[in-house]
Amino acid sequence: MSRSYLQIHPIDNLLVALKDLKAGTVIQHQGQEITLKDDIAAKHKFSTVDIPKGNTATMYGVLVGVATQDIPKGGLIHTFNLHHASQDFLGKQKEYNWEAPNVDRWKNTTFKGYQRPDGQVGTQNYWLVIPLVFCENRNIELLKNAFIKGLGFQKNDPFTDQVIELKKQLESGHDLKTSDIKGTFKGELLQKSAAFPNVDGIKFLRHESGCGESKDDSDMLCSLLAGYCVNPNVGGISVLSLGCQHSQIETFKDSLKAIDPNFSKPIHFFEQQQDEGSGVENLLSDVILKTFQGLVEINKISRTEAPLSKLRLGVKCGGSDGFSGISANPAIGHTADLLVALGGTVMIAEFPELCGVEQELQNRSVNATVADNFGKLMREYARRAEAVGAGFDMNPSPGNIKDGLITDAIKSAGAAKKAGTSPIVDALGYGQYAKKHGLNLVCTPGNDVLATTGMAGAGATVQLFTTGLGTPTGNPISPMVKLSTNTRLAEKLPEIIDIDCGPIISGEKSVEEMGEEILDYVIRLASGEINTKAMELGQDDFMFWRRGVSL
Structure with missing residues (x-):
């Protein structure tokens, strides 16, 4: 070095x-x-x-x-x-003039995506199965096992093979011993079904919400799930409802209509308490039939050329270290700037990790309304945290502190580098869908899964996730690219890291060079040429942000 x-x-x-x-x-x-x-x-x-x-x-x-x-x-x-200490923020104080990076190299570049009727373009073609309430989680698991095993969407892993081997040893009366699996787990569990070559997978969400909480939370869940359905990576949807919960089918339909009044993807609703058949067996049989028919329908869609302006990129950091703000975060910030200059859409979440840079972001807002909305969202979030005896100053985790992120302001200033330098076109509350091209602020917690869940619900079709300590987070519908801030981590955990940004620290590459390489990777990923490690591992994390009390 x-x-x-x-x-x-x-x-x-x-x-x-x-x-x-x-x-x-x-x-x-x-x-x-x-x-x-x-x-x-x-x-x-x-x-x-x-x-x-x-x-x-x-x-x-x-x-x-x-x-x-x-x-x-x-x-x-x-x-x-x-x-921890940070400066106050007062709204938009000055005009912002952005010097966009040169993007001539990508002017005629396209990616192969899935064209949707609303004009959006997906990087994946998934069928999505969602519960409106946690009471349907068991049915979701039954359906998941049936489809994944029945259609061969996932390979066996070496750990399952190990259990099978132990069972054989027990049955044969031999001493129990494990085989050496070190180095055999490459994370290659993902595969397509031969029956549906144009379907990238069938995804099943689980959550612990939808009832027994404030109605605001149940309504917010419907908005988030509606965003998942509108996300262009989703080709069709099966929705399971119990019937008596707060998050009613009609509430969900209203949320869907609010985002896209002309929603036209295939979608099927199933309500257990209203089912005229006899028991859950008939309900699930109906779900399987309709879902299978839906898979046949979306399998007719194939990848076609689309401009890079159709890409929708989310940026996030987790398991951050003292190098995050000087290597991987500014690198994906440059990627974000390149994509905005090409007419694309970028989202940055985790509002507690924007603490201390609010004034800079307000000044970068395209107008006072956007700046004021961002300020309102930040202050409301801070007020909620203080009401339960917490605060943004408590944001750094023990791992963050051990690796040099001593205050929330230090962590936040480095985290904000993911946003690049482009103007901010909108500030969105949780569960809102990003509809403006350019850089959007999406209000979520710093929690990795809550933030990535929120950006997928806002329409992110690819997410860039930087980590200095190693975080295996993924998302069911929005492919997660994992970038290490240092080479040691990339060598230590190769099964979860896609791109090593350590060469920035060693001086072998500039932030700009790395940002350009990342964009090239995203284009290949969006075209279906490669999968991320999280996709291959089946790391499908989904978590809803409940803000009210349980009732």
Whole structure:
């Protein structure tokens, strides 16, 4: 590694160690010598000046904390001497002029996607089976087993083979011992059904909501599920309802109509308590028949050429480390800028991880209305957190802190790099669908699955997910590309990492070069030429954000 430290912004008084540095090491920085007072682990920060107690620390060019004790020049920054602090935000304060990146290289590039009647283009062609209430989860599991096994959508994994081998040993009277499976699990569980070559899979959602909660939450669930149905990666839908729950079929239909008044995909509804047949067997038999007929119908759709402006990209980070904000996050931020310049749609979620950069984002908003709506969503979220004794300052996880993300503002300033530099065209509440081309802010928690679930519901057809510690998150309908912030992680967990952004840290590649490579990867993925590791693992995570009380 050619560099030992990095200053991210010219006004920062914190530097990031790019490798382990020993106490006593002398750093040459901007014409001055800084003698390190402590051992500084890679990814952690140290000060360029003396920071007296009560004074502020700056990183990424923004306020990230207040010293809780005197911090000497060259001293380690950690939770014992720095507390979260961030600047207030006041609405749009100035006009924003964006210099879009050069995209001549991709001007005539297309991807092979699935054209939908509403003009959207999917990167996948899935049949979706959803419950309106948790009471249908058992039926969902029965249907999943029937279709996955019956149509051969998934291969056996080595762990299942191991159980089968142990059963044989038991039956034959041999001592029980496991075979060596190390290195045999490559995550290649995904496969297409020979009967439906144009269907990329049949996906089954499970959740714990829909009733026994505030009606607002049940209505929000209907809005989120409606977004999943409108998402162009979905070709058709089977909807299961018990009948007596808050999240009624009619409420769901209203949510669907609100997003797309002319919704025309094949969709079938099944209500268990209203079924005139005798028992669940007849209900599920009907679901299987209608779903199978639906698979036949969407199998008639094949991939055709579409402009890159039809791509809908979500960006997210999870299991972040001290390198996230200087390698993988700005890399996918550049990818986002390239796609916006090509007329595409980008979404960034996890509002607690935008804490401290609100003013910058408001200034980047296309108008005061968008800026004010974003501010309203942020303040309402913060108010809800404080009402239950929490706050955005509690956002960094133990893993984040261990790897150098000491305050929420430090974490947020790095997380916001995923948004690139383009203007913000809209700020959306949870369960709202993104309808404007350009960069959209989508209100979700920082929780990995809640955020990725929300972006898929807002229409993301591909998601880029950066991680410094290793996170296996995936999504049922929106392919998840996993990008490591450092090469060590990519080598440690190759079964979950798709792209290594470590070369940015080593100086082998620039942020811009990596961002361009990522866009090329997304185009291949969107065309069905490759699958992500999460897709191959069958990592189909779905979690609804319940904000009210259980009743």
